[in-house]
Amino acid sequence: MDFTEATTSSRPPPTTTLRSAAHDVTAQGEHHVTSVIEDHETTCWGCGLRLILSSYAPIFKCGWCGAITNQNARKCDNKCFRWRRLRDRCFVCVLLVFMLFLICGGAWAVYPVIFSISLSCGVFHSIITVILSVTTVSMFSLAAFQCAGTPPNILWGSYPAVGKGSLENYTFCNYCSKPKSPRTHHCRSCGMCILDMDHHCPFIGNCVGAANHRCFITFLISAVISTIYVTFMSTYASLHIWPPLKYKSLTHLNGFSNELAFRTMKEIILAFLRSAVFLSTRGLVLVYLFVASVSVEIGLCVLLWQQLCYIYEGKTYLGHLSSQGSDGIEERDCQNLIRFFGCSNSATRCLPSFYNFRKSHDK
Secondary structure (H helix, E strand, O other): OOOEEEEEEOOOOOOOOEEEOOEEEOOOOOEEEOOOEEEEEEEOOOOOOEEEEOOOOOEEEEOOOOOEEEOOOOOOOOOOHHHHHHHHHHHHHHHHHHHHHHHHHHHHHHHHHHHHHOHHHHHHHHHHHHHHHHHHHHHHHHHHHOOOOOOOOOOOOOOOOOOOOOOOOOEEEOOOOEEEOOOEEEEOOOOEEEEOOOEEEOOOOEEEOOOOHHHHHHHHHHHHHHHHHHHHHHHHHHHHHOOOOOOOOHHHOOOOOHHHHHHHHHHHHHHHHHHHOOOOHHHHHHHHHHHHHHHHHHHHHHHHHHHHHHHHOOOOHHHHHHHOOOOOOOOOOHHHHHHHOOOOHHHHOHHHHHHHHHHHHHO
């Protein structure tokens, strides 16, 4: 952001435009009057001091408190705020119903087959299901209903209350009518400023910020593991209850060629479709669980990989968008992942030495 740094002034604001003339003494001792410049005076929102601008600047920075003022910023109307909140709540309800269907439908369709194998196998898979279900639903609830993180309340607006540099690179949020730190963004869907905002996720009906970012990543990891587990278990159960396949012309095929391979694949697919007509209700639920879990886990894996890449680079999604086109060097290190998940230093003593050893050999 390009802005002009202004100087402070203790004089009262003028009613007319101020004009100043500067005298320059040459080497010969003659006095010359320089060109007249116009000073523009305004007030800093952070400390209340009057600022003198050498030229009109829509964005300027206070030399005392460091607050940045944007004179062109306008407060927009949030006419669609209620509709956004209603949309987000509907997404949350739909996702909760879908997760409950996967849990209940999977238990109803899969576990009769699992318990028919052995009691110990059924108990083991039941424990895994309970752990994955509780983890996924609880992390989703925390990410959806927990506050994403609000910036700290600080003193502003008065020179005695604000110290020198206390509002360095702070801007003023015209929506919330309060200061906004450099790592804070205003979400128009939530109607509030979010600290370390990554993005607004409509599926959790909430922003992903400093307070719930870890819960959101944990939910993604748990959801990916759960969908993979549902995929394997629904496939395993379907193979036990699927009606026998009946092939028509597969026994008459001899030799090997591309056309023969295509005909063989076509015959197998047709045999599956013919046998699917005789599937029971439990079998149809298993087919739906397989298709739904595969499609969901693909999207979740892409989102999780993207989030982990941003955390590895030490920035958020909005920070990635704002840094595009800049020449800033980002510190990419696995320590960013360790710090994000809050692991203790004793558990990460081997990791820095390993990566430093690898980097030294890369050089």
